[in-house]
Amino acid sequence: MKQTFFSLLTYATVYKKMLWQAFVLLLVATSASVMGPYLIKVFIDNYLTPANWNFYEIMVLALVYIASQLIGAATFYAQALRFNKIALNVVQTLREQVFAHVISLPMSYFDKAATGSLISRITNDTEAIKDLYVNVISSFAQNIVRILGILVGMALLDIRLVWLCAILVPTVMVIMFVYQKLSTPIFMQVRSLLSDINARINEGIQGMAIIQLSNQQSDFTRAFEKTSTDHYKAKVKNVVIDGFLLRALIDLIYLLLLGGLLYGFGLIELNALGTVKVGVVYAFINYLGNVTEPLLDMTSKLNMAQQALVSASRVFALLAEPLSVDQSKDSLQIKNTHLEFDIPSFSYDGEKTVLSGIKFEVPPGNFIGLVGHTGSGKSTLMSLLMGFYPLTSGAIKVGEHAITALSKTQRALAIGFVQQDPFIFTGSIKDNIRLELSVSDDEVVAAAQQAHLHDAIISMPNGYDTQLTERGSNLSTGQRQLLSLARTLIRKPKILILDEATANIDSHTEALIQSSLMALRGKVTLIAIAHRLSTVKEADCLFVLHQGQIQQSGSHQELMQQEGLYKHLYELQLRSDPTQG
C-alpha cells in the first residue's frame, strides 16, 4: 500500500510549480487562521480585561485581525483551487493512461478478463482515486499544516498544550494503523465484488437475447442478487469497522481534550496560581477546537483514502499487465505480399495444441480458401497473421519480413480483416465505414457500393448519416457484415481476409459480392475462411484443416478427385442444398 501511495504521488510531481504555489498559499492561509485567536487573546488580556481603551491601538489590532481573516479566506480559496486542479489533472492522466494501456493489451488478456470488470477499473476505480486527490491528499496537507501552525500557536501560549497533543497524535496513529490493517482486505473484497456486479450487468445486457430465449431471467437475477448481497455484506463489515474504530477515535479525542483542558487549566492554574488569564483560556479553547477539527477531518477521510489506495492498487495492477512485445520497426514497408506460413505448433494456453505442422505459401494476388470442421483452427491461423496472438514457434512472413517485425500501422494498412460479427461503433454509418481514416464522402459511397450496401443505406431516412446504436442493432446481421466489408475495402488492403464474411448474406447479394471480390483477384491476395464451400470453389488453392493440421490442399477440381475430407464435406453440402453446386 505504501508503494501504491508513493506511485500515486509521483503523478502529482508533474505539476511541481502549481504544487509549490499551493503549499505557499496553504502556509499563508494557515498562518492567518492561527493568528486570529492570538490577536483576540491580545485584545482580551491587554485591552478588555484591564479596561485599557486605547482607541488607535485597538483600531490597529482590529484592522490586522480583519486583514488576516481576509487574507486567510482568499489564500485558502486559492490553495484549494490549485490542489483540486492538480487532483483532477492527475485523475484525467491516469484514466487516459489506463484506457490507452487497456486497448494496447494483447488479445489473450481479453480472453480472460470480463468486460464489466475492466470497465469498473477504468471508471469506478479511477473515480475513487480522484477522491483521494480531491478530498484526501489536499485536505491532509491542509490539516497537517494547520495542526503544525496551531502547535506553534499553542507553544507560544503554553508549552503544556503541546504535550497534550503529544499524547493525542500517537493515539490517533495507532488507531489509523489498526484501521488500515483491518479495512484493506474488506475494501479489496468490496471493490472486486463491485467489478463482479458490473461484469454481471454487462453479461446480462450482452446476452439479453439468449437469456430471454432460454427463459433464464430468474437464474440470472438470482446470481446477480447473490453477488449484490455479498457486496452488501462486505460493505456492512466496512461500516462496522468504521463505526467502531473511527467513531471511537473521535470520542476518544474529545475525551482526551476535555481531560487535558480540565487538568491543564481547571486544576493547575486555578489551584496553584489562583488566576487564569481570560484571553489565554479563550485562545486555548479555540486552538483545541482547531486542532480537533483537522484530526476529525482526517480520520473521517481515512475510509476514503483506504478505498482509493485499494482502487489504485487495482489500477496499477492493470497498468502492470505486459503489453505485447513489439519487435517491429516502423521503417519496414510491405512491398511484396508473398505470404509464408511456417508454424510447427501453436497453443493459446501452453497446454492444448491448436495448430501443428502448418507450412504453406501464398503468392501475391492469389485467392486461397481455408476450409474444415468447426474448431479445426482456421480463425486461429488468421488471428496469428493479424498478430492478435504471439507465435509460440515458427514464423509467418510477408515478403521478406517476419510479421512480428512489421509495425501495427503497417500491418493494419496492408491486411484487411472482415469479421463474421463485426463491432459497430455508436455514430453514423458514414463514420462507421471510414472510422478514423481521412477519406472523402465519395470514397465512402464507392466502398459501400463495392460491398453492395449502398442501396440499403440510401433507403434509410438519413442515408449515410443514419445513426447506428451500440452493437449496430438497427442493422441486420447481413448488413453488419456488409458494413464490415465496406470498412475494410475503403482501406484498400493488399491482403484481404474474409472470416465467414458472407455467412449471413442472402445468395443473391453473396453472388454480387463474390463478383466484386473476384474483380480484385490478381491485385489483392484473398484469403477466405468458409463453411459454405461453394463460395471458395473458385480459389486458386484450398487448404483443408483438420484438428489443427493441413490435411489436404489443392484446387476444387483436384480435391474432388481425391477421396478425402473435402470431397466428403462438399458432397454432404450438395445433398442438403443442391443449388450450391
Ligand SMILES: Nc1ncnc2c1ncn2[C@@H]1O[C@H](COP(=O)(O)OP(=O)(O)OP(=O)(O)O)[C@@H](O)[C@H]1O
Ligand atoms: N482465444 C482462445 N483461447 C483459447 N483457445 C481458443 C481461443 N480461440 C480458439 N481456441 C481454441 O482453438 C481451437 C481452434 O479454434 P478456431 O476458432 O481457430 O477454429 P475454427 O476452425 O476457426 O472454427 P470455426 O469454423 O467454428 O470458426 C478450438 O479448439 C478453440 O477452442
